[in-house]
Amino acid sequence: MTSVKPLEGTFAGYVDYDQGLVDRRIFSDPDIHRIEMERIFARAWLFMCHESQIPNKGDFFQTYMGENSVIVTRAADQSVQVLLNHCMHRGNTVCKADSGTVSSFMCSYHGWTYDLTGKLVGVPGFKNIYDRQLDKDKWGLRKAAHVESYRGFVFATLDPEAPSLREFLGAPGVHMIDTLANFGDMEVIPGIIKHRLQCNWKSAMENDQDYYHVGISHASLFDSIGEAMDDVNQGYWEDQDGEIIRGEYGHVADTIPEHNHANVFPHMCMFTNLLQAVVIRHPRGPMETEQWYFSFVDKNASEEERRAILQRNIMRLGPGGVIEQDDGENWELSTKGAAAPAMRNVPVNYQMGVGNGELVQESELGFPVMKARRTNEEYARWQYRAWADWMDADSWQGLKANHAHPDHPEKLPTPFER
Template structure:
């Protein structure tokens, strides 16, 4: 990687060994989004998701606390819950019947006395848990690393600002049903597109045409606007643009704070595959007509017959395939748009430094890739905290 020239190696999007290290040093240490509190409001409610590639259950316990349990039985490693979400008093493995409560404690072993002589240590063989669980503005996060800093520190003022913008849209709740589909692409390719204002006029030309907009009108809307580009510690990126605001919490969560009101998660499934999850939100206090209009808008974009994400998906897959071609493996990718342009200033209203520039700039992805390198080079959270890029220093 050459940060000064905006050049990125193709290998980071396809190499299996790099991907394995990402699972350890990024997905094994970062605070990752689990669910929204509106999805688990009552004791016994649960939601199944992933920490990296690890399947987990987010549970609301009888006391009202939230736990994140590794969804793998301590007996033979089978999944203890196959449902995506629901309400339960306990979870029983369907292989041999070992049973766990909402806190993950082993509470039932068939034949414990007759077959094991009551020798199973129930504390030792309870479910593994996320090392830490936290919530900010109703958004639940977890990390596998016990040495990770508190969630609010990980988010920093920039990450909190990104979530605040979304949460401030109203009394937000997740519409039941998560839209899911897979793509044969690297997770970073998908995430970096979320702040790419360079592609809409080309990639989504047919969609814009259906809306009565032209290529030139789209480019005028995106390319000419200037404002504050938000570049937060540990890789969070966003902007202050109104109407078309895509902002990301590192490593794989994107919030669309516009009329869409969508949260995107890119779950890694290997170096060249992801599973996209789309959480569609609505304001509890909106009228039924307004909620229906929001749902239709969301489905038109990311639903099974959506008009936008399918365009993006083709680009993601072809770009990932191109990054793995041996003949051009040594040819770097160009991320130099806006390089050397703009000015870093302290925004008094926001309370942190921002980059004043055009919104259509690759500063977003250059910052994300720089943060990615920080995560990959650090062998511990303490090392990462000591050595990572800060906007005022670059």
């Protein structure tokens, strides 16, 4: 892994978990973004696709690991490969399609050709120009260090030192995926909803369990379906009990039956009960994010049920949807506000619910949860606390040795000084 140094002391200095304050520079600083790509996105297990998208030999799906283009393929031996989409000759992409079925990948620049495992199998002029001197075995496509699947959800990591996927997810992360997978024999409905926003990827991440904004930001939605705003706000702002799931390495989820949003850090969110969807937030620089929505359905569902799920997700989550237009504008304006020179030394406030939760070691889920108000900013605080752990660790070994444990609050760091 590339050796980098924090900009000012440690990155724990950017996050005051105990007081609920976060340095707003983390949402816009290009140097911080660069380190995020090296220490988070090049190290974490990232969701690639669902196995239903690549069921047969030669099937592929193009996606990203951070800002690296990669191809997920189903090889001849049925193994799943994750290949960096860059020719080893000059770096040109070898695949330009979003998905499909092929027997090989050829660079359109000079014609170097690779098989489904990334092996270099074709070089124009190999005999007459290279005089057979090119060692093709050494010039195959770069690959992800590890690829694993859990219940059909394919993950990969670029870091050879990464722990197993199950260790990364922990019991909370496994529970989050199970919650969606248990809806049936799930598969992805063809067609990924994609759109870009002028916002930092973390602004979108923290919104998934933010129930404080619902009655304000989405007032037009509730008005259109005939729900009184007083009733909506009462449902979210009353002192109602909830359960906050906090996993190691930044995973968070709620257990609200009618919603249930779950985040696998850093970029995957699952909407289970309400939408049966997964959203991936691909960073595109410090102030731009590309969102990809995958809609899931039981393989045994009728065509009518499939259309209903897809139509519902397009209407709510698409770039012209009644939810994402509201949220996207908020995230864009918040990111611009974080970059405003006059606000540079003003922390972002995440103080809702500080000190009000109760850690329950023996929960019905089989792992510790926090009992607290259902509307709470503990979700975001925990994610940013984990963010600092990732950023301060120079290796997976260091991260495993020094990170906050949800069932051991005493391991939290000393708050930063202002």
